[in-house]
Amino acid sequence: MTELTKLFSPGKIGKMELKNRLVMAPMMALAAFGKAAITDEEREGYISPRVRDYFAEIAKGGVSLLLGESSTILPEAQAPSRAGAWDDKFIPGLREAAEAVHQNGAKAAFQLLHHGRILTTHRRGMSHPEEIDPVCPSAIPWGRRREIGREASKEDIKHLVDGFAEAARRLRDAGFDAVQVKGAHGYGIGQFLSPHSNHRTDEYGGTPGKRARFACEIISAIKERLGADFPVIFLMSSREFIEDGITLEDSLIQAPLFAEAGADALHVEGGVADMTAHITNPCYLYPDALFADDAAAIKKVVSIPIIVGGKIGDPILANQTLEEGKADFISMARPLLADPELPNKAKEGKFDEIRYCLWCNNCWDMDWRENFKKRGIRTCTVNPALMREKEFELKPTTSPKKVLVAGGGLAGMEAARTLAQRGHKVILCEKSQELGGQWNIASQVKGKEHYARFGEQMIRDLNKAGVEIRLGQEVSVELVREANPDVVIVATGALPRTLNIPGAQGKNVVQAVDVVSGKASVGQRVVVVGGRYLGMETALMLAEQGKHVSLVTERELGRNQRYLERYTLAPLREKLVEHGVYIYSYSPVEEIHEDRVYVTHGPEPFFLKADTVVLAVGVRPQGKLLEELGASFPNLEIHAIGDCVDARDAAEAVREGAEIGRAV
Numbered sequence: 003m004t005e006l007t008k009l010f011s012p013g014k015i016g017k018m019e020l021k022n023r024l025v026m027a028p029m030m031a032l033a034a035f036g037k038a039a040i041t042d043e044e045r046e047g048y049i050s051p052r053v054r055d056y057f058a059e060i061a062k063g064g065v066s067l068l069l070g071e072s073s074t075i076l077p078e079a080q081a082p083s084r085a086g087a088w089d090d091k092f093i094p095g096l097r098e099a100a101e102a103v104h105q106n107g108a109k110a111a112f113q114l115l116h117h118g119r120i121l122t123t124h125r126r127g128m129s130h131p132e133e134i135d136p137v138c139p140s141a142i143p144w145g146r147r148r149e150i151g152r153e154a155s156k157e158d159i160k161h162l163v164d165g166f167a168e169a170a171r172r173l174r175d176a177g178f179d180a181v182q183v184k185g186a187h188g189y190g191i192g193q194f195l196s197p198h199s200n201h202r203t204d205e206y207g208g209t210p211g212k213r214a215r216f217a218c219e220i221i222s223a224i225k226e227r228l229g230a231d232f233p234v235i236f237l238m239s240s241r242e243f244i245e246d247g248i249t250l251e252d253s254l255i256q257a258p259l260f261a262e263a264g265a266d267a268l269h270v271e272g273g274v275a276d277m278t279a280h281i282t283n284p285c286y287l288y289p290d291a292l293f294a295d296d297a298a299a300i301k302k303v304v305s306i307p308i309i310v311g312g313k314i315g316d317p318i319l320a321n322q323t324l325e326e327g328k329a330d331f332i333s334m335a336r337p338l339l340a341d342p343e344l345p346n347k348a349k350e351g352k353f354d355e356i357r358y359c360l361w362c363n364n365c366w367d368m369d370w371r372e373n374f375k376k377r378g379i380r381t382c383t384v385n386p387a388l389m390r391e392k393e394f395e396l397k398p399t400t401s402p403k404k405v406l407v408a409g410g411g412l413a414g415m416e417a418a419r420t421l422a423q424r425g426h427k428v429i430l431c432e433k434s435q436e437l438g439g440q441w442n443i444a445s446q447v448k449g450k451e452h453y454a455r456f457g458e459q460m461i462r463d464l465n466k467a468g469v470e471i472r473l474g475q476e477v478s479v480e481l482v483r484e485a486n487p488d489v490v491i492v493a494t495g496a497l498p499r500t501l502n503i504p505g506a507q508g509k510n511v512v513q514a515v516d517v518v519s520g521k522a523s524v525g526q527r528v529v530v531v532g533g534r535y536l537g538m539e540t541a542l543m544l545a546e547q548g549k550h551v552s553l554v555t556e557r558e559l560g561r562n563q564r565y566l567e568r569y570t571l572a573p574l575r576e577k578l579v580e581h582g583v584y585i586y587s588y589s590p591v592e593e594i595h596e597d598r599v600y601v602t603h604g605p606e607p608f609f610l611k612a613d614t615v616v617l618a619v620g621v622r623p624q625g626k627l628l629e630e631l632g633a634s635f636p637n638l639e640i641h642a643i644g645d646c647v648d649a650r651d652a653a654e655a656v657r658e659g660a661e662i663g664r665a666v
């Protein structure tokens with residue numbers, strides 16, 4: 003067994019003793035702006051029982067410290083669905099959350115946040131936007147809307163510093179063991195730290211040291227109010243990754259100042275809201291542990307502990323990062339959404355049982371999802387029980403049935419496993435020779451190779467649960483008649499669409515899925531049609547092979563029926579540009595010829611030369627079996643799940659499999 007000695011050794015932040023080196027990074031539990039499904043209390047900032055239960059779940063999983071999500075420090079700084087720390091009225095709810103963490107064996111901290119100029123955006127979600135004050139270092143336009151916050155006077159700065167200290171006092175009174183001050187990601191304090199957003203010429207701007215003054219005053223004020231022993235953790239972006247933003251050199255000057263001001267630990271991540279927020283939530287396109295080297299550099303200039311986070315989801319990598327002396331603690335955010343039990347499983351060496359984060363960022367892609375619309379919560383592809391843990395507890399069935407599942411993609415596999423675990427007799431038929439469906443192709447996309455592990459885990463779990471798996475068996479009306487099940491689950495998935503235009507059936511036209519899986523050969527000059535992820539990923543892959551690639555898409559890049567999640571779209575778009583892919587948005591393809599493609603853009607049609615045309619124009623739900631079974635067996639219990647109902651993605655397929663697995 004691989005023993006993660008370093009990761010599971012005790013550590014200390016100030017005088018706070020921690021049982022291991024794994025901490026949960028702050029994550030807003032409720033999805034902001036989920037108006038329909040969030041209670042009035044939650045929207046105002048009260049910690050609700052479901053958030054408390056979620057905290058308990060994470061603590062139970064074995065982290066040593068839970069860093070609770072951002073909370074607002076002042077009434078005029080509220081943002082929708084952000085936890086409140088701006089009034090004593092929040093203390094009872096916060097106390098329940100802290101107690102839930104303690105009862106489950108972990109220490110609890112909570113984060114303090116001021117949004118600064120970002121409030122110009124967030125106030126639109128508030129019922130009294132005029133009461134929200136986007137006070138920030140400099141009144142300069144920012145973001146796509148070029149909005150302008152209000153420049154802080156010295157009085158404002160004093161008021162904010164006091165607001166942080168008083169909010170910290172509330173958190174302490176609620177029973178938290180420490181507070182985290184958010185200086186990262188371009189929020190209020192980060193705006194002071196960065197030359198990009200701080201243009202002041204007084205003692206709060208001009209040099210890295212002066213820009214750190216506001217943060218240091220906050221840290222000192224909390225220490226003064228709560229005593230030297232109450233730990234303060236400062237979260238910083240080592241770099242902002244924008245032209246005039248914070249550099250590592252700035253951070254190496256500022257970090258010792260935070261320590262001198264009284265910080266007991268520095269938590270190192272990177273990126274800045276809006277502009278490089280995709281780095282803050284790095285998707286599969288980024289390397290693992292992308293801030294670890296910066297953390298190591300910062301560790302050299304301070305003597306307080308360093309926490310590092312950002313795409314460290316594998317406990318073995320976490321242990322190695324500590325062994326290499328790059329940090330003293332590891333933080334995980336999404337990996338604990340994916341599997342709150344990760345720490346316990348890792349400690350026991352049960353690595354195969356961990357549901358690893360895929361870095362797919364489906365947890366950020368929310369607006370259209372049922373979990374968001376109905377429940378106001380996030381979705382996780384590999385953890386459909388996220389924030390529904392109690393509802394999702396598996397209860398053995400009292401009336402075991404014979405269930406036939408048609409289709410061995412993610413939806414069918416999740417349903418089959420869950421049903422079998424509950425005591426039903428389950429037969430899973432897959433018409434091809436292997437389980438996995440579209441996921442097998444997804445796992446061949448460059449950067450998504452790790453997706454395969456999730457598919458393998460599902461297959462192993464099916465076998466463990468005792469599902470009878472029949473490969474190479476297509477479900478038909480005759481087969482159902484013969485098998486005579488009590489229930490049929492149709493999970494027949496989706497297949498690639500084609501285009502209904504002249505030339506679309508030509509020999510030079512291939513499907514992107516066949517390119518990705520190496521089944522189709524592609525010429526030197528390529529036109530990829532379709533600008534959502536498969537189109538972009540295929541274009542990128544071909545450009546990396548040195549081909550001349552044009553990407554044409556009917557709408558804007560990243561959109562077909564739905565927008566691609568923004569933290570994935572941004573790096574994909576950047577990479578396409580870097581690799582010289584020619585991008586034609588709002589350019590529907592009209593005709594395909596042997597050596598060219600005709601495209602319309604505005605009134606002027608034009609053509610692009612192409613040896614091969616690659617189609618990535620979405621998928622078509624396979625609903626034929628469902629229709630036939632409905633017509634042939636009007637009294638049979640039939641359910642349909644996954645892409646065969648409506649082609650969406652893996653998170654929805656797994657969720658529907660998990661739900662039907664509990665409903666039958």
Ligand SMILES: Cc1cc2nc3c(=O)[nH]c(=O)nc-3n(C[C@H](O)[C@H](O)[C@H](O)COP(=O)(O)OP(=O)(O)OC[C@H]3O[C@@H](n4cnc5c(N)ncnc54)[C@H](O)[C@@H]3O)c2cc1C
Nearest residue numbers: 409411412413433439440444477494495496644645651652
């Ligand atoms: C290249 C690619 C990349 C992707 N990347 C992502 C991503 O990054 N994130 C994400 O969330 N999603 C991604 N997806 C989408 C995701 O893979 C699918 O939404 C999801 O896997 C759908 O699962 P499903 O079980 O509903 O259907 P499918 O995977 O289509 O499975 C259906 C299965 O049913 C079988 N079948 C059909 N008819 C019958 C029958 N009559 N009898 C028996 N068996 C039958 C099929 O052979 C197939 O195996 C990607 C898809 C592709 C193709």
Ligand SMILES: Cc1cc2nc3c(=O)[nH]c(=O)nc-3n(C[C@H](O)[C@H](O)[C@H](O)COP(=O)(O)O)c2cc1C
Nearest residue numbers: 027028029030071072282311312313314334335336
């Ligand atoms: C759902 C979600 C909510 C988040 N909310 C917060 C937050 O409230 N405060 C904060 O500082 N960071 C927040 N983050 C960022 C994470 O703390 C962390 O920096 C980021 O996810 C990278 O870490 P990871 O790779 O371990 O996920 C959030 C991330 C996610 C996925």
Ligand code: SF4
Nearest residue numbers: 359360362363365382
């Ligand atoms: S949805 Fe994807 S990125 Fe988000 S936690 Fe789950 S597996 Fe990780």
